[in-house]
Each structure stands twice: as structure tokens, then as C-alpha cells.
């Protein structure tokens with residue numbers, strides 16, 4: 001809004017009255033000065049301290065460029081139209097005081113451009129006095145320091161990250177091999193204060209025998225810009241702990257390395273967990289390897305994801321060659337009978353044992369259906385394998401395939417066969433014995449009968465002879481009655 005009492009008189013708005021007064025004295029240099037001011041990068045404002053509310057009487061081109069307000073629009077107004085709700089009242093109080101007392105100041109204000117966007121204004125205000133030392137004007141120099149502010153804000157954010165982050169961060173001077181910055185997390189992990197380590201040699205935190213390795217890794221980082229490795233660090237109290245280190249080389253615009261930033265993490269827990277996992281894996285492998293059962297784990301496409309050495313001994317396939325192959329590639333003939341059914345049931349979550357054992361020849365992976373072995377099931381090298389199918393679940397408990405456990409039941413089968421054969425023999429023997437005993441019984445009975453008959457006959461004959469003799473001796477056929485002759 002223009003001040004009607006002070007019309008613009010050309011140029012950038014210095015009052016006509018003042019201009020003509022000056023013109024009389026030194027018009028040419030003044031015009032030159034105005035043109036020079038107009039070429040500046042910074043905004044320049046002149047306010048008239050003698051008029052009410054200190055209105056703008058001059059603004060250069062840079063002011064227009066910085067704020068977006070045309071000079072015509074601002075002349076005659078107080079500069080406060082540039083302020084926004086976020087403008088710091090403390091900084092404004094400084095300017096107010098300077099205007100009141102006719103002194104100089106320098107402040108940083110958040111201002112609003114004509115389009116509403118914000119910018120940081122580094123404002124210097126200087127009081128101008130006439131020859132009688134009366135305050136006449138103020139000159140304001142406005143610098144748009146938004147970029148510097150953003151950078152400062154970013155730097156402050158990074159500084160906070162450095163200070164507050166939970167993992168160890170250090171900056172190292174690659175020439176002198178000393179810490180130039182140490183964050184509290186790194187210092188704490190090592191039992192020092194950040195101040196104690198800042199400026200100290202990197203060797204403070206390394207066991208002496210690890211320094212060679214560190215040098216080597218830093219050489220790699222220098223070549224490749226980055227290196228990541230595990231090492232060991234020393235605490236102030238002499239104890240050691242395993243660390244994961246990530247080194248990045250920071251270069252200047254010309255590409256020269258100026259510092260090394262290292263991110264250091266205590267990996268004691270990870271190492272312990274790794275050790276436990278290794279022990280658990282070793283245990284599982286040991287159990288599996290020494291098991292007399294074959295173990296094959298298939299994924300959903302029925303490809304082998306793991307198996308134990310059993311299959312090498314029994315099927316003549318190396319474990320390495322088995323991994324990744326499908327069950328059908330691995331065991332020719334397997335799809336010729338109801339294999340699918342068992343897999344489907346296992347994939348539905350059931351654990352199911354095959355009804356009959358599978359037959360194959362030792363050292364070969366061809367599998368024959370029960371009763372379908374063309375080489376004859378009684379061969380010496382025939383193996384009877386009884387599979388059990390169970391779902392293979394991933395760590396979330398989802399079914400991810402099938403575990404097949406194969407029990408070698410050859411011995412059992414042989415014993416069973418032998419048992420059946422001896423049972424059979426026993427049956428036959430029992431029947432034979434029964435027959436022999438019957439015949440013997442009959443023979444004995446017959447012999448007893450015959451022998452008894454002839455004995456009775458001979459007794460009878462003896463008795464007859466005795467009776468005859470008795471009759472003859474008594475001379476009377478009825479002189480002596482024998483008991484059994486009595487009626």
C-alpha cells in the first residue's frame with residue numbers, strides 16, 4: 001500500500017524531496033550509489049525514522065526478489081508486513097528496542113514471502129543520523145539465509161542422531177589414526193567417556209594382535225569406499241567383546257579421503273545365539289546321521305530340501321546330488337503306485353505310515369511295488385523299507401512340505417518270514433507226530449488184544465487139561481465139582 005503523503009518519484013522509491021535536495025549536492029554519485037545498491041544480492045531497505053511508524057522509503061531489486069513484493073507495494077509501509085505467526089517475538093523485541101533507541105542490531109527472523117512461503121531473514125538494522133546527530137533513517141540489510149538454516153537444522157539433526165543413537169559411531173582421522181568424534185553409545189560400550197576417547201588413538205580399543213587385521217580392512221575400505229567385518233574390541237577394563245564394524249570413507253569434493261566413519265556394534269548376543277544354533281544344528285545332524293532311519297525332507301513341489309546320509313548307504317545317491325531333485329527323479333518307479341496318497345495326507349497335516357514296505361535292491365534307487373520286484377524278493381541284497389510321512393512345517397507353523405522317515409525293516413521281514421516258515425514246519429511236525437502216535441496206539445492195542453487172547457486161550461487149555469486129569473484121578477467124572485462148574 002502506497003503512502004499518499006510520499007509519492008514515488010522514479011528510481012526505487014527514494015522520496016523526490018530528498019532526491020532533489022541531494023541532487024543539488026551530489027546527484028551523480030547518488031544515482032551511481034543507488035544503481036550499485038540495486039545490483040546487490042542482499043535486500044536493502046531504508047526507512048524514514050522521522051515519519052510515523054517508520055515507513056519504507058526505499059527498497060532495492062534484491063528485496064523484491066527475496067520477498068516477492070514489488071517495491072511499489074511496500075513503499076510507505078512498516079516492514080512488519082513480512083512477519084508471520086512463527087516469527088520469534090524475542091528477536092522482534094530486539095528490533096523494536098533498536099528502533100526505539102536509534103541503535104543498531106542484527107537478528108534472524110522467520111518471514112513470509114508474498115506467496116506465503118517462509119524464508120529465514122538475517123536482518124541487520126543500522127541507524128542513520130544527520131550532522132546534528134538527529135536520527136533520520138534506518139537502513140536494513142536482508143539476507144535470505146534459508147539454505148544455511150536448513151543445513152544447520154540438518155546438521156543439528158545429525159548431531160542429535162550421533163549423540164542419541166543406541167549404536168556406537170566414531171569418526172576417525174585416517175592420517176593420524178585417532179578418534180575425532182566418539183558418540184556416547186560407543187564410549188559407554190567401551191567403558192570410557194566420549195571426552196576420554198576423543199583425540200585418542202584407535203589402538204585404545206583394539207587388542208594388539210588385531211591391529212594388523214584392522215590395517216588391512218582399512219586399506220580395503222580406502223580402495224572400495226566401504227568395508228564391513230567382524231573383529232574384537234577392548235574395554236577400558238581390559239575385557240574383550242566381539243564387534244561388527246562397518247567403515248565408510250568420507251571424501252572431500254576432490255575425492256581425497258578426509259575421514260573414516262565407523263559404525264560399531266557389540267555382537268556378543270549374536271555370537272552366543274550363533275553358537276547355540278551351531279550346537280543345536282550339530283546335535284540334530286549327529287542324531288540324523290547316526291539314525292538307522294532314512295530322513296528325506298521334501299518341499300511343496302516334492303523336491304528334496306534335506307536328507308541324511310542313510311540315502312547314500314541305501315540308495316547309492318549322494319546327498320549333494322539329491323538336494324533339489326524331485327522324488328520322481330530320485331526314485332524311479334515311485335509314481336507307479338499309491339505314493340501320492342500318502343503325500344497328500346501328509347500335506348493336509350496327517351502323519352501316516354505306509355501299509356506295506358517298499359522293496360528295492362541295495363545301492364539302487366529303483367523302487368518296486370510290493371510283490372512287483374522282478375529280481376525276486378528273496379535276493380540277498382533286497383531291502384524292505386517302511387516309509388512314514390509327516391508334514392514338514394516352517395518356523396511359522398505353515399506346512400512347507402513332507403518329511404519321509406524310512407525304516408529299514410529287512411531284518412524284521414526276514415525274521416518274520418523265518419518265523420512263519422518254522423511255524424509251518426512245527427505245524428507239519430505236530431500233525432506227523434499225531435499220526436505216528438495214533439498208529440502206535442492202534443498197534444499196541446492190537447498187540448495187547450492178540451497177546452491177551454492167546455494167554456486166555458492157553459489158560460483155558462491148561463484148565464481143561466487139569467480138569468481132565470482130576471476126573472481121571474477121582475474115577476468119577478462128577479466126583480469133584482470145580483467152582484466154576486457149579487450151576
Ligand SMILES: Cc1cc2nc3c(=O)[nH]c(=O)nc-3n(C[C@H](O)[C@H](O)[C@H](O)COP(=O)(O)O)c2cc1C
Pocket residue numbers: 045046047054078079080082083092093095096099109111121123125126138139140142
Ligand atoms: C530498517 C528496518 C528494516 C526492517 N526489516 C524487517 C524485515 O525485513 N522483516 C521483519 O519482520 N521486520 C523488519 N523490521 C522490523 C519492523 O519494522 C518492526 O520494527 C518490528 O516489527 C518491531 O516493531 P513493532 O513491535 O512495532 O512491530 C525492520 C525494521 C527496520 C527499522
